[in-house]
Amino acid sequence: MTAYALLAGIWRREAVAEVRRSLRLPQFLAPTVLTPAAFYGLFTLAVTKSPSPAFAAATLAGYGVFAATGPALFGFGAGVAMEREQGLIELKRVSPMPAGAYLAAKLAASLVATALALVLIYALAVIAGVRLPAATWVVLAVLHLTSCAPFALIGFGFGMRMSGKGAVAVANALFLGYSVLGGLWIPSAVLPGWMRALGETVPSYHLGQIARALVGADTIGSPVGHALAILVMTALAGWWARSGWQRSPA
Numbered sequence: 001m002t003a004y005a006l007l008a009g010i011w012r013r014e015a016v017a018e019v020r021r022s023l024r025l026p027q028f029l030a031p032t033v034l035t036p037a038a039f040y041g042l043f044t045l046a047v048t049k050s051p052s053p054a055f056a057a058a059t060l061a062g063y064g065v066f067a068a069t070g071p072a073l074f075g076f077g078a079g080v081a082m083e084r085e086q087g088l089i090e091l092k093r094v095s096p097m098p099a100g101a102y103l104a105a106k107l108a109a110s111l112v113a114t115a116l117a118l119v120l121i122y123a124l125a126v127i128a129g130v131r132l133p134a135a136t137w138v139v140l141a142v143l144h145l146t147s148c149a150p151f152a153l154i155g156f157g158f159g160m161r162m163s164g165k166g167a168v169a170v171a172n173a174l175f176l177g178y179s180v181l182g183g184l185w186i187p188s189a190v191l192p193g194w195m196r197a198l199g200e201t202v203p204s205y206h207l208g209q210i211a212r213a214l215v216g217a218d219t220i221g222s223p224v225g226h227a228l229a230i231l232v233m234t235a236l237a238g239w240w241a242r243s244g245w246q247r248s249p250a
Contacts, residue, residue: 011101018105019112022075031175032070032113036063037120043185045128054217056128061211062184063121064144065204069178071113072151073171076106080159081167099245103156110148118144132215140214143207150203150230151178153237160244178204188220196220203233 022028040063044056051059083089092102118141132140154174159167179185181195182204188196199205206226213223 010097011104014097014101014105015108018109022109022113028071028074028079029113029116032074033117033120035070036067036117037124039063039066039185040121041124045124051128053129053131056125057130057132057215058187058212058217060121060125060130061140061215061217062182062187062208064118064140065147065182065207065211066179066184067117067121068110068114068144068147068207069151069204070117070175071110072148073155073175074168075110075113075155076152077155077159077171077174078164078168079106080156081162082164084160085164106156107148107152110152111145114145114148130215136214140211143211143214147203147207150234150237153234153241157237157240157244160241160247178202181205182208184208187218189218200229203230203237206230206233 040059044051044059044063048055080089089102093099122137122141151174155171158170162170181199181202182188183191183196183199184204188199188205188208191199206229209219209221209226210223210230213219
């Protein structure tokens with residue numbers, strides 16, 4: 001067996017183990033998989049008794065991003081903090097396993113949870129009458145899945161700095177705060193000016209605007225500008241995550 005094959009095997013086994021472990025945790029699946037779909041069904045289908053396909057598509061754009069925030073913040077934030085307190089991260093650091101395999105496994109678990117939530121949301125959107133070209137569905141799904149990245153880096157940063165209880169509290173606060181300020185539940189255009197200004201400082205706002213543009217909904221600003229903002233915020237989140245890993249002794 002070559003060194004490359006051995007390394008790939010380590011990464012694969014770590015990812016599979018992490019995905020299986022997360023799928024066995026109802027306290028992780030309930031808020032991260034079921035909540036986004038439940039909110040979309042409630043506020044798009046139930047409260048609005050006969051939603052137009054355009055309205056259902058516009059809310060789909062935001063709730064898809066919402067579905068990516070939970071698995072990333074809780075898996076990387078609260079989950080990492082608890083494992084650090086238990087000494088698991090210290091054990092992995094002194095083992096021959098590459099540090100990247102641990103992070104990749106966490107990301108794989110977040111992506112699987114996000115994908116499960118998106119399947120439910122997309123199914124409800126089709127029931128509500130949303131009809132998009134196949135290519136648009138694919139691009140939208142890719143955007144929603146990759147939305148995990150900045151939130152995962154942010155979560156990992158505070159997960160490496162805080163206690164387990166503190167990280168859970170922060171993850172919950174950011175989970176809700178990013179959704180409200182980002183206009184994922186209520187369109188940013190109808191939010192008060194001060195809330196919209198705050199929203200422009202968080203990644204959920206820019207991701208939501210790009211997603212709205214993909215489905216043909218009204219947006220604020222240009223997709224290119226939002227994409228550049230996401231790149232900058234992701235880079236800053238990467239620095240935050242890396243510095244947390246380097247400064248933590250365990």
